[in-house]
């Protein structure tokens with residue numbers, strides 16, 4: 415459903431996300447859920463993130479007192495919060511995915527920091543989560559139709575700052591040409607990070623923002639076959655199209671450190687003041 419021009423930014427955001435729904439007849443033939451992350455991707459991202467500092471990490475660290483507490487919502491394996499482990503005494507992770515939470519806990523404890531994990535959907539589980547100094551939330555916003563309430567609960571949990579990172583365009587937009595090729599289906603190009611910023615401002619948050627392009631990829635594969643398998647899954651393709659798909663994606667993949675990676679995509683760090691007391 416297209417939002418009317420008079421709709422609020424929040425309504426336009428939710429409507430634009432709804433347009434990303436995959437047609438039921440395609441979904442019914444999909445061999446596996448196209449939206450879930452198979453093991454490996456979020457883990458590699460977290461392991462590499464733990465050794466580097468990005469603009470989001472610096473914005474979060476600047477608001478984190480020594481031995482402070484961090485909340486990571488949609489934590490995956492911990493890419494957003496592990497870079498803060500050296501300064502934190504507690505990292506709390508929230509995720510709907512049990513396996514990801516186990517990966518998060520293992521990495522936080524290996525870094526010598528206390529881990530708290532809460533399984534469930536933010537903001538529904540906010541009542542089970544401790545107050546913290548800094549809340550981080552990376553690459554989750556495009557999953558969240560109810561962004562104002564989601565952001566408000568983050569604001570209520572953080573004493574100092576909330577840091578939200580997202581790609582400038584939808585993280586699956588780079589597959590739009592392949593959707594057209596394999597399914598004859600035009601995919602949406604909204605919402606964007608500009609739309610997210612408008613929703614947050616409309617919700618009364620005084621946000622700051624920095625746009626940047628990572629110096630290294632955030633999606634890594636062991637092999638070309640793994641990259642093709644993941645892309646096939648995201649496109650709801652079955653095995654017989656794998657060869658054709660591999661030929662189409664290979665030219666755009668990078669070969670680095672003995673691995674295969676997707677080229678880094680521009681992103682925004684958006685942050686605002688926490689209100690927990």
Ligand SMILES: C[S@@+](CC[C@H](N)C(=O)[O-])C[C@H]1O[C@@H](n2cnc3c(N)ncnc32)[C@H](O)[C@@H]1O
Nearest residue numbers: 488489490493509510511534535536552553557
């Ligand atoms: C793209 S991954 C990003 C993981 C991690 N933040 C990172 O930057 O690597 C999104 C994660 O958010 C989780 N997720 C999505 N919506 C959520 C919600 N409303 N509440 C909790 N977890 C959510 C997913 O299960 C997934 O682990």
